[in-house]
Amino acid sequence: MELADAILQGNRLALARLLTQVENDTPEGHLVLDSLYAYTGKAHLIGVTGAPGTGKSSLVNQLARVYRNPPQGHTPRRVGIVAVDPSSPFTGGAILGDRVRMRDLAGDPGVFIRSMATRGSLGGLAAATSGMVLALDAAGFEVILIETVGAGQAEVDIVRLAHTTLVVEAPGLGDEIQAIKAGILEIADLLVVNKADRPGVENTERALRGMLQLAHPVARTHGLHHGLHHGVAVTGRQPDQETVESTVWQPPVLRTVATEGTGVVELYNEIARHREYLENSGEWERREHTRLRSELEVLLQAALVARWRQTYGSQGAVQAVLERVLSRELSPWQAVTTLLDGLGE
C-alpha cells in the first residue's frame, strides 16, 4: 500500500492526505488505516479540554514546546496535535483558529498540527478524531495532544479517547456549584488553572480543590496534610504511602500562564507522573480496553444502520411509517419496531 508506506517513512504530505481521507470517512482511508493499525498504540494521548477562552490552544502550544525541548535528561518527543473547533450548525462551515496560538511550533519537523471541524458531532470531538489520532500514532508521533472544542459541561468524549485528560479552567468563570456539578470536571486527570496571573485565581483554585476533596475522600485522608504541597500531590517518597499512590490518583491542581510559559514544565512533569501511574496501576490497559470497546460499538452501530438501510430501509418504507407517526397512528417506538421487523428473519 503506497500511502501507508509513505506515511511510515515520514512523508508529511502523505500523512496530510490520509488525514483528509479519514476525516471524510472514505473507503480508501479505511484501507490505509487497516494496514497502519498494527503500528499504532505507542503514543501517549493527552486530551486538553475546558471552556472557551481558558487558553487551551496556548497551553497546547507551550506543552508541545516543552516536549520538543524538555528539561535536561529527558528525550525530546515528536508531537502530533489535533485541534477541534465547532462547525456552524447552519452552514456547515467552520473557522478553525487554533493555529493562531501555535505559531511557535512552525518550522519544526517534529511537530504536526491538524485542525478539524466537529461536522455535527456534539461531544467536543469530531466523529473522525480517533481515526486521525491513529494515523498520527502510526506516523510515529509519540505524544498526541488533542484539543477539544470549547467545552462546557457535557462534552466529555475526550475521556474515552485520551490516556490523560487535562481540564483547563481560568479565574472568574464559575462558582463552587459549577464545580460540583457532574460532567467535565469529573473527567480531569489534571486540573489546570490557566491565566493564573489574573485576579481571582485563589478562588478558582479553592473551588476546584474543594470539589476534589468531596469527590476523593480517600485521597483526602491520605493527602491533605503531608501529601499535598502547593496543591500538587507529592510523589510519595514515604514508603508507607507507596501503595496508596499506586492505586489512587488524586488530580493535581496546577497554575499556569500559558502566554508566558509559566508553570508548563511543572505541568509536563505531572503528565509524566500520570503516565507512570497509568502504567504501574494497570489503568493504561484498562483505558485502552474501554476506548477500543466504545470505538467498536460506535463502528458496529454505524455499520448496522448502513446495512439496514441497504437491505430494508428504503426511503419509501421510512416515509410510509413516518406518515403513520405523524397521524398519531403509531408512536415513534412502535414505528421503530415496525421498521426493524424484517431484521431478525
Place this chain on the structure above:
Amino acid sequence: MMTERKIRVVVAKPGLDGHDRGAKVVARALRDAGMEVIYTGLRQTPEMVAEAALQEDVDAVGLSILSGAHMALVPRVLELLRTNGQEHVKVFVGGIIPDEDVPRLMEAGVVGVYGPGTVTDDIIQDIRRAVAASATA
C-alpha cells in the same frame, strides 16, 4: 457512510502589516458559504503559510497583503507549495494590489486577485469553480 467533501482553505496574512480586517471578513464569508477555514493570523512567513497548507491538506490558500510586499511574498508561497507537492492548491490574493501587478500575479499562478470593494460572493464562486475544476482534472 462517506461524509460530504468540504472545501478547506487556509486564510493567512503574510508579511508585516497588521491590518487583518479584510482577512477576517473573507474568512467569515467562506465559513458562511460552508467551507472550513483554517485561520492562521498575522505576520506569517511564506514558509509558515506553506506548512499550514501542507498539514491541513487544503484545497486553497487565501493571502491578504496590504504591505506592498506581494511581489515577493506570493511567488515564494507558490514556489513552496510546488516544492511540497501541492501544485494543485489554488492561491488567491486580496488586499492592496496595484493594477499593473495583477497580470503578473495571475501569470505566476494565482487564480484571483481581489481588491477593496470586492463582493465576497465572487471570491466564493471563484474558489468553488477552481477547486471543482482541479478535482475533475
